[in-house]
Amino acid sequence: MQGSVVQNIRNFFLLPEELAKRYGAVVFIACMRFETSKRKLQHLTFSDFYHCALSIMESWTYPESSPDFDDTDLDREFLLDLRELRLLIEKEKEHKHLVCMRLKPALLERSYQELEINFRTYSRALIGLGCNLHRSRDLRCLFLELVERCLEPWKQVSWSHADLRNFLTAYTQCASEVDVLREADVKSSWERYMAVVSSCLLRMYHT
Numbered sequence: 001m002q003g004s005v006v007q008n009i010r011n012f013f014l015l016p017e018e019l020a021k022r023y024g025a026v027v028f029i030a031c032m033r034f035e036t037s038k039r040k041l042q043h044l045t046f047s048d049f050y051h052c053a054l055s056i057m058e059s060w061t062y063p064e065s066s067p068d069f070d071d072t073d074l075d076r077e078f079l080l081d082l083r084e085l086r087l088l089i090e091k092e093k094e095h096k097h098l099v100c101m102r103l104k105p106a107l108l109e110r111s112y113q114e115l116e117i118n119f120r121t122y123s124r125a126l127i128g129l130g131c132n133l134h135r136s137r138d139l140r141c142l143f144l145e146l147v148e149r150c151l152e153p154w155k156q157v158s159w160s161h162a163d164l165r166n167f168l169t170a171y172t173q174c175a176s177e178v179d180v181l182r183e184a185d186v187k188s189s190w191e192r193y194m195a196v197v198s199s200c201l202l203r204m205y206h207t
């Protein structure tokens with residue numbers, strides 16, 4: 001059934017909006033066949049998955065004005081457009097310099113040196129995830145990939161929640177200053193992608 005899954009649930013089952021949202025998130029996760037049962041995801045609560053599901057539904061599905069609007073299905077054109085993010089890898093040095101300069105005043109020397117050393121790993125994990133989301137298997141494993149490729153490395157170097165928030169903000173904003181992302185469509189896809197990924201990572205990062 002097309003349209004808003006939450007609104008459809010409210011209309012058919014006469015539920016209050018907050019409860020309908022929760023059921024809607026469950027339906028969405030099931031429709032997308034997201035992997036949620038792996039051992040590495042056991043620390044995540046329903047509230048974590050609910051938060052992430054709503055973020056994805058709000059930003060990665062077809063816009064409400066589209067004839068294809070259905071917030072249990074992702075905007076496939078957007079997922080294909082994310083392959084263009086590989087362009088950022090070619091400008092990795094410039095991106096790294098901008099991020100490190102932005103964050104240097106806020107980081108202790110040890111943290112700054114760690115970021116300089118590991119920036120490539122962090123950046124390629126985030127870009128690689130986006131570039132592969134058009135593949136069904138990679139999409140299904142989104143939460144697992146976020147944990148294994150992003151959250152676990154940050155936990156190993158004892159990043160605080162504030163460190164993570166500062167990094168994701170600087171990383172997203174500085175990429176928009178790199179010339180390969182100045183094209184409106186690519187920049188829009190980048191911001192749309194990172195808004196959701198940042199929201200999910202910050203929610204899933206239990207320190």
